Amino acid sequence: MAKLTLKERFKKVSAGSGDGARASKFATSIFRPGSPFRKGYSDSPRNRSYVVMNNVLYHLHPVKVKRHGVRLSYTLCLGGMSFFLFIVLTITGIWLMFYFRPTEMAYADIQALQTSVAFGSLVRNMHRWGAHLMVLVVFLHMSRVFYHGAYKAPREFNWVIGVILLFLTLFLSFTGYLLPWDQLAIWAVTVGGNMASYTPVFGAQIKFGLFAGLEATTATLLRFYVLHVLFFPFIIVIFMAIHFWRVRKDGGISGPL
Amino acid sequence: MVDIPEHLLLRSAEARAKALGITVEQALAEMKGESAPTVVDDEPEVIEVDLPTPVEAEAPAPVETPKVEEAPVKAEAPAPAKAATPAPPKADTPEEVDFAPEVKVTQRLLTVVKAKPIQKAASEPVDKVNTWPHLMLPEFISLMAMMAFLIILSAILQAPLLEEANPNITPNPAKAPWYFLGLQEALSYWDPQIAGVMIPLVIGLIGFAAIPYIDRNKENNPSKRKYAIMMYTFFLAGAGTLTIIGVLFRGPGWNWTYPWIDGIWFDDLLDWIYFE
Numbered sequence: 096m097a098k099l100t101l102k103e104r105f106k107k108v109s110a111g112s113g114d115g116a117r118a119s120k121f122a123t124s125i126f127r128p129g130s131p132f133r134k135g136y137s138d139s140p141r142n143r144s145y146v147v148m149n150n151v152l153y154h155l156h157p158v159k160v161k162r163h164g165v166r167l168s169y170t171l172c173l174g175g176m177s178f179f180l181f182i183v184l185t186i187t188g189i190w191l192m193f194y195f196r197p198t199e200m201a202y203a204d205i206q207a208l209q210t211s212v213a214f215g216s217l218v219r220n221m222h223r224w225g226a227h228l229m230v231l232v233v234f235l236h237m238s239r240v241f242y243h244g245a246y247k248a249p250r251e252f253n254w255v256i257g258v259i260l261l262f263l264t265l266f267l268s269f270t271g272y273l274l275p276w277d278q279l280a281i282w283a284v285t286v287g288g289n290m291a292s293y294t295p296v297f298g299a300q301i302k303f304g305l306f307a308g309l310e311a312t313t314a315t316l317l318r319f320y321v322l323h324v325l326f327f328p329f330i331i332v333i334f335m336a337i338h339f340w341r342v343r344k345d346g347g348i349s350g351p352l
Numbered sequence: 353m354v355d356i357p358e359h360l361l362l363r364s365a366e367a368r369a370k371a372l373g374i375t376v377e378q379a380l381a382e383m384k385g386e387s388a389p390t391v392v393d394d395e396p397e398v399i400e401v402d403l404p405t406p407v408e409a410e411a412p413a414p415v416e417t418p419k420v421e422e423a424p425v426k427a428e429a430p431a432p433a434k435a436a437t438p439a440p441p442k443a444d445t446p447e448e449v450d451f452a453p454e455v456k457v458t459q460r461l462l463t464v465v466k467a468k469p470i471q472k473a474a475s476e477p478v479d480k481v482n483t484w485p486h487l488m489l490p491e492f493i494s495l496m497a498m499m500a501f502l503i504i505l506s507a508i509l510q511a512p513l514l515e516e517a518n519p520n521i522t523p524n525p526a527k528a529p530w531y532f533l534g535l536q537e538a539l540s541y542w543d544p545q546i547a548g549v550m551i552p553l554v555i556g557l558i559g560f561a562a563i564p565y566i567d568r569n570k571e572n573n574p575s576k577r578k579y580a581i582m583m584y585t586f587f588l589a590g591a592g593t594l595t596i597i598g599v600l601f602r603g604p605g606w607n608w609t610y611p612w613i614d615g616i617w618f619d620d621l622l623d624w625i626y627f628e
Contacts, residue, residue: 140482143482143483143484143485144482144484146484146488147482147483147484147488152488156483156487156488157483158482158483159480159481159482159483160480160481160483160486160487161478161479161480161481162478162479162480162481163479164487165481165486165487165490167490167494172490172491172494175491175494175495176494176495176498179495179498179499180498180502183499183502202516202517205513206513209513216510217503217506217507218506219511220505220506220507220509220510220511221502221503221506223511224502224505224506224509224511225502225506227530228502230531238584238588241563241580241584242574242581242584243572244571244572244573244574244577244580245572246563246564246567247564247567247569247570247572248564248570250564251564251565254561254563254564255561255564258557258560258561259561261560262556262557265531268529268531269529269532272529275513276516276517277512277513277514277515277516277517278514278515278516278517278518278521278523278619279512279513279514279619279620280517281517281518281519282522282523282526282527283526283527283528283529283620285526286526286527286528286532286536287528287529287532290528290532290535290536290539290544290548290549290552291548293544293545293548293549294548294549294553295545295549298549310519311517311519312519349572350572352572352573352574
């Protein structure tokens, strides 16, 4: 067989006539029968549908969306950005967990992370600024939805889920705030915990439960750590799943205005 | 020619024979192309029945095997009768007027059905585009842009890390994270039970969650929901103002400071400002 140039090879592969790796049993066990990864992609309405249908993305996106919803100026991609930031925070957060102990060693671990771990400082910065950004983006997403009146029937309940997600985002950010275990962290959390203690009737109990004691100690650090890396992510993922599911069940994107 | 099954051919021949008043064999022969097709004009048939003369009433019989060239002649003959027929009977013998001739009536009116679909479409068809590439491509691009922005931001700005936590040294002022600073600012005005609990819990959580159940206005056009938009913008401005005051304008003892005179009393921002 004559040797093909790169361009010819690409043409052949993208036209779906390629054999070899893509036709192997291994590849066909991964990709579903209609998948463009299996049979090649040439631009046609049918293949455009197959891209979504034979992909895990089908859980998020329908095959077709309203034309006005595609415009960036309508959603500003804020909901998607919130989700994307959550994924970035999860990945960087898992990475940070390798270098962090929620004990009296916490502060030293952060110092070591910044000084002697490759990319440690960068990843920590990404996690922190990403978290602030996520709070901001979630809030902007809520405002966008309000100004478009997108919470109206049949989307009332999804708005409620969204408000819960906003609060979970705040809790996630707040519990993470303590973890560097520096003066900024402990006193910000002390102020926040004192606010919670003004709750009528149960104020003292709520603060005690939150701090695992009367004031912020390493016991509080462990408690916030577990809440931050396990409890709230677990809860927020459940609510996000319901949120995304309802977006589609309630008829996709709202509008047009 | 396509082979038509015999039983189907027979069935349609029977139907044709019945309609034209010819024998089944004749119809069958015509359909197979063995004899010339019977041509029948509807008009003369009906008129013939209406003719007052009994002799003419027998007219359907000769229709049985008309030739093609016969048809125009037959059609012509009753034509003058057509114009004449309805008038005379009406004049002298009204009871003989036959508006619904019994011969050759193959349908009758059962009921009048209004012209509307049996099934109602649930929604109007909307203009849609394929998710791939029209949605997924912009999504991917904005995702990459966000990632680039975050990495560049993280490379430039160092996250703050102050001295190790020490419960015995209280910084002055002690500030909450920025998203709670509006609340902390409100706490300095009002009773803590109101500002610290009622605002975040009642207004923040319950009030916000209840918005779609309070606002029953179905319109989503901004010009038709001015009150709702005004209220939300009011909240946004209030929360934003309180937060900015809390972050930038509050110093030691929670006293009013100007960031351009007294500096910024918010450690989370320190490294943003003084980062070299």
